[in-house]
Amino acid sequence: MIHRWRCLIAAAAASIAALAAQPAGATTVQRVVSPGGIVAWLVHEPSLPLVALNFAFVGGATQDPADKPGVGYMVSSLLDDGAGELDAKAFQQRLEENAVELRFSVTQDYFYGSIRLLKDRREQSFDLLRLALNQPRFDADAVSRVREQILSGLRRETTDPGSIANRAWWAAAFPSHPYGRPTNGSLTSVPAITVDDLRTFARQVLTRDTLKIAAVGDIDAATLGQTLDRVFGALPATGTRAAVPDVAPRDGGRRIVTQLAVPQAVVRLGGAGIMRKDPDFIPAYVVNHVLGGGSFTSRLYDEVREKRGLAYGVYSYLMTMRHAALFMANTQTQANSTREALELIEAQVQRMVKDGPSEDELAKAKAYLKGSYALNFDTSTKIASILLQNQLDELGIDYIDKRNGLMDAVTIEDARRAAKRLDQGGLLVTVVGQPKDLTSKEPGG
Amino acid sequence: MNLIPSRRAWTIPGLAVAATLFATAVQAASKPDVGHFTLGNGLEVVVVPDRRAPVVTHMVWYKVGAADETPGKSGLAHFLEHLMFKGTVRNPIGKFSQTVAFVGGQENAFTTQDYTGYFQRVSKEHLKTLMEFESDRMTGLVLTDEAVAPELKVVLEEQNQRVANNPRARLSEQIDAALYLNHPYGKPVIGWRHEIEKLNRQEALAFYRRFYTPNNAVLVVAGDVTTDEIRALAEATYGKVAKVAEIGPRRRPQEPAQVAARHVTLADARVQQPSLHRAYLVPSSTTAKAGESEALEVLSFILGHGTTSRLYRTLVVERELAIGAGGYYNGTALDASEFSVYGSPKPGVTLPKLEDAVDAVIDDIVANGVTPDEVERAKNRLIADAVYAQDSQATMARWYGAALTTGSTVEAVQTWPDRLRAVTADAVNAAAKAWLDKRRSVTGYLIKDGQQEDKRT
Numbered sequence: 033m034i035h036r037w038r039c040l041i042a043a044a045a046a047s048i049a050a051l052a053a054q055p056a057g058a059t060t061v062q063r064v065v066s067p068g069g070i071v072a073w074l075v076h077e078p079s080l081p082l083v084a085l086n087f088a089f090v091g092g093a094t095q096d097p098a099d100k101p102g103v104g105y106m107v108s109s110l111l112d113d114g115a116g117e118l119d120a121k122a123f124q125q126r127l128e129e130n131a132v133e134l135r136f137s138v139t140q141d142y143f144y145g146s147i148r149l150l151k152d153r154r155e156q157s158f159d160l161l162r163l164a165l166n167q168p169r170f171d172a173d174a175v176s177r178v179r180e181q182i183l184s185g186l187r188r189e190t191t192d193p194g195s196i197a198n199r200a201w202w203a204a205a206f207p208s209h210p211y212g213r214p215t216n217g218s219l220t221s222v223p224a225i226t227v228d229d230l231r232t233f234a235r236q237v238l239t240r241d242t243l244k245i246a247a248v249g250d251i252d253a254a255t256l257g258q259t260l261d262r263v264f265g266a267l268p269a270t271g272t273r274a275a276v277p278d279v280a281p282r283d284g285g286r287r288i289v290t291q292l293a294v295p296q297a298v299v300r301l302g303g304a305g306i307m308r309k310d311p312d313f314i315p316a317y318v319v320n321h322v323l324g325g326g327s328f329t330s331r332l333y334d335e336v337r338e339k340r341g342l343a344y345g346v347y348s349y350l351m352t353m354r355h356a357a358l359f360m361a362n363t364q365t366q367a368n369s370t371r372e373a374l375e376l377i378e379a380q381v382q383r384m385v386k387d388g389p390s391e392d393e394l395a396k397a398k399a400y401l402k403g404s405y406a407l408n409f410d411t412s413t414k415i416a417s418i419l420l421q422n423q424l425d426e427l428g429i430d431y432i433d434k435r436n437g438l439m440d441a442v443t444i445e446d447a448r449r450a451a452k453r454l455d456q457g458g459l460l461v462t463v464v465g466q467p468k469d470l471t472s473k474e475p476g477g
Numbered sequence: 478m479n480l481i482p483s484r485r486a487w488t489i490p491g492l493a494v495a496a497t498l499f500a501t502a503v504q505a506a507s508k509p510d511v512g513h514f515t516l517g518n519g520l521e522v523v524v525v526p527d528r529r530a531p532v533v534t535h536m537v538w539y540k541v542g543a544a545d546e547t548p549g550k551s552g553l554a555h556f557l558e559h560l561m562f563k564g565t566v567r568n569p570i571g572k573f574s575q576t577v578a579f580v581g582g583q584e585n586a587f588t589t590q591d592y593t594g595y596f597q598r599v600s601k602e603h604l605k606t607l608m609e610f611e612s613d614r615m616t617g618l619v620l621t622d623e624a625v626a627p628e629l630k631v632v633l634e635e636q637n638q639r640v641a642n643n644p645r646a647r648l649s650e651q652i653d654a655a656l657y658l659n660h661p662y663g664k665p666v667i668g669w670r671h672e673i674e675k676l677n678r679q680e681a682l683a684f685y686r687r688f689y690t691p692n693n694a695v696l697v698v699a700g701d702v703t704t705d706e707i708r709a710l711a712e713a714t715y716g717k718v719a720k721v722a723e724i725g726p727r728r729r730p731q732e733p734a735q736v737a738a739r740h741v742t743l744a745d746a747r748v749q750q751p752s753l754h755r756a757y758l759v760p761s762s763t764t765a766k767a768g769e770s771e772a773l774e775v776l777s778f779i780l781g782h783g784t785t786s787r788l789y790r791t792l793v794v795e796r797e798l799a800i801g802a803g804g805y806y807n808g809t810a811l812d813a814s815e816f817s818v819y820g821s822p823k824p825g826v827t828l829p830k831l832e833d834a835v836d837a838v839i840d841d842i843v844a845n846g847v848t849p850d851e852v853e854r855a856k857n858r859l860i861a862d863a864v865y866a867q868d869s870q871a872t873m874a875r876w877y878g879a880a881l882t883t884g885s886t887v888e889a890v891q892t893w894p895d896r897l898r899a900v901t902a903d904a905v906n907a908a909a910k911a912w913l914d915k916r917r918s919v920t921g922y923l924i925k926d927g928q929q930e931d932k933r934t
Contacts, residue, residue, distance in 0.1 A: 059530075079529060080867055121794070124784045129854060131861030150861060177793065180823060184750045184800045191747035193642065293746060296637035328562065328574040328584070341630025344638050364638050396579055403581015407598050410530040410700070411869045 064253045066260035072245035073419045081151040083249035084412035086420040090242035092138040094210040094276045102217015108136040113174040115163035120174045132157040141354040151250045162263045193298040193464040200462040205281035236271035246419035248412040278355045284458030285475035297370040297465025304456040305357035315442045315450035321397040322389040324348030342373045370467035385455040388448030402436045512704025519692025523877045524707045525699035527870040533700030534871045536596040538878040541688035544590040544661040552668015555588040563624040565617035573610045591811045592882035601701045608714040625678045644745040652921040655739045690722040695881045699874035738915040744926040752821040755920040759912045761814035763884035770808045772908035777806035778855040811883045846906035
């Protein structure tokens with residue numbers, strides 16, 4: 033019965049943008065190399081009797097067969113549904129008996145896993161992770177059950193405005209690239225996925241060559257090293273992955289309106305952004321915070337929500353992927369104000385592109401981003417997640433110490449230069465609902 | 478596949494862990510030194526130390542929620558929560574949020590039937606500044622029509638986003654409305670739309686002056702602090718806020734004996750996956766007899782938690798009737814609470830057929846009981862959640878805040894694992910027999926508009 037009425041806004045930007053958090057000096061990160069040569073970053077924190085371990089392999093949905101999107105997603109749903117000698121029921125019971133929290137997920141670029149366990153159940157818990165990664169069963173009944181569940185979700189998405197808007201955006205932006213395919217597949221692809229597809233995906237993607245690991249909690253470096261070999265050591269050294277080309281989103285300036293009988297229209301905007309390794313990324317991140325970042329003080333929040341009451345949530349964010357960089361914005365608003373809200377957002381983006389932030393806005397944004405970094409280091413799971421992301425982004429183990437200095441170094445010239453790069457050929461807009469006086473249009477139309 | 482996604486985190490007030498099975502966990506996670514005191518103006522204060530990171534979670538909880546609204550003014554508690562960000566005599570509109578942002582803090586607020594809360598998370602050196610701001614808006618709110626008018630539109634957009642656009646949320650509103658024959662829990666927290674539209678500045682201020690006073694609030698600070706530090710800071714900030722209202726006992730209209738099973742069906746053209754959701758009216762941890770709420774907690778776990786539960790095993794795995802199925806119980810409430818079960822049928826399975834299968838699982842538990850082994854596993858897993866919760870200072874702060882604003886106590890939070898451990902199979906069976914009574918329930922169907930076959934005959 034908890035209703036967090038204002039919380040949506042705060043959640044958005046931080047969880048999606050690649051740039052993460054900072055400890056105020058309390059966190060010591062060790063680089064652990066197992067006897068078998070597997071590397072992990074570790075924060076040894078013995079004050080609570082638990083361990084959080086997060087890991088990722090390169091190759092998420094981009095490694096699905098081109099005609100069968102959703103294979104990786106289905107693998108991620110099935111790894112804990114029976115492994116080794118244990119069928120689905122037995123495996124799930126072991127998880128419960130040991131109070132293990134085990135999760136797998138996929139994005140376009142990565143296959144993620146995480147485990148949270150109690151220290152005195154460490155051996156049993158890690159053993160379940162080892163089984164799931166190395167000996168998933170993909171039993172026919174489990175596959176059938178999970179397939180039905182995924183299809184049910186996909187059917188639901190066909191009338192959900194947010195899902196329709198997202199799918200339309202990604203399909204239009206990346207029409208001939210794996211990024212244009214839905215991560216969880218489609219109503220036509222999912223029925224066609226075979227157990228061989230699942231096994232092939234697992235064999236090619238769950239390999240040691242791209243594995244990154246972060247651990248936090250009551251486990252020392254020596255024990256972690258032995259654990260790494262036991263859990264991950266038997267995975268294949270390498271896999272064959274399809275090459276994924278770098279790509280820029282298409283159709284800037286285009287607007288796609290899909291009619292759906294809902295009271296509130298969903299609006300998604302997006303265009304090319306700035307790659308994580310680009311020197312302008314940090315300045316652009318600060319600029320985006322001024323424009324539409326996750327606090328109650330951004331320009332979009334002020335113009336769309338605070339002054340006019342057009343929406344409950346409105347925000348923008350930078351999204352960095354392995355092969356593309358995006359600048360995105362979202363809102364939801366009733367039919368009569370959809371056009372006004374969309375025009376306001378577009379005008380605010382253009383104003384930012386043209387003039388950049390003011391000196392005062394820049395200073396405030398930097399202060400927020402520096403000060404709030406520490407807030408991301410107060411739970412084991414959050415720390416593990418950030419340390420993993422920093423490895424995937426190749427930021428270096430000392431990044432958490434350098435990060436606020438990088439923020440501080442952003443000058444007004446940097447910010448203005450980066451702001452110009454938030455419009456590289458216009459934004460592709462998708463709208464789902466019954467917006468008044470708003471129709472589809474082609475780029476330049 | 479939940480009809481109403483609900484996780485247990487909020488349902489489990491528990492902290493001090495002395496489990497026998499997780500012995501190591503327990504020893505290391507011995508009870509943190511929780512501070513608890515009351516200021517001269519009646520403000521209750523809880524301090525939950527967590528020294529791992531130099532950050533704090535600062536929350537003020539008011540013992541007022543949607544169930545305390547005057548009839549006809551639904552949504553007022555939540556509307557006021559939004560308006561609390563509109564400035565005070567001392568700190569004009571925007572200044573508080575700008576300050577929070579400038580020091581790198583994160584802020585938000587929430588409203589439920591029983592309480593309204595405001596929080597910031599911030600580096601510890603900025604805590605005093607936030608305490609000054611938050612104590613100032615405890616009684617210093619100023620509202621202008623210019624600030625109120627757009628915020629009412631925001632709340633209406635929020636209602637669109639959370640409810641009107643979402644068939645499952647719409648069904649959930651209807652189930653609650655039918656479940657409570659007399660108690661205000663039947664009204665949605667966000668309010669009925671026709672009543673939200675008529676809320677105004679004067680009503681919000683009147684509600685504020687009636688309920689927002691230090692003697693009706695709980696301050697919770699969790700993180701890198703000590704009780705002594707917080708006592709001094711609280712005296713210097715909140716301690717200076719004068720009591721502005723006397724607060725009487727919270728007496729809401731109570732439910733009569735419930736004697737008729739109710740059914741509601743929501744038809745929506747957008748429904749692609751039908752589902753059913755049943756809510757039983759049951760005691761909360763505050764209204765239950767000793768041990769009863771804990772037994773309901775264990776019962777809900779055995780019946781409905783995860784893929785090892787009775788409902789999932791039977792309906793999804795063995796009988797292959799459902800895509801998903803489960804159940805949950807949320808014991809945190811000042812008055813009665815709900816025990817829910819849900820399921821989504823596979824294509825070709827009608828909702829009445831699925832409902833029969835749900836009934837069969839429940840009837841079996843009522844008739845034959847649960848096994849001691851099931852009870853042990855459920856208890857172990859639930860108690861482990863209390864260890865995991867200590868990893869998050871924000872979670873700990875929410876447990877204490879929710880407990881103290883729903884009639885519970887600091888001691889009850891801390892003894893929760895012990896009370897849970899004391900639950901026996903007999904107690905679970907007694908709870909099932911007493912409370913899984915259809916006459917005290919509403920069963921809701923969500924169907925695609927125009928599809929007759931799923932409607933009841």
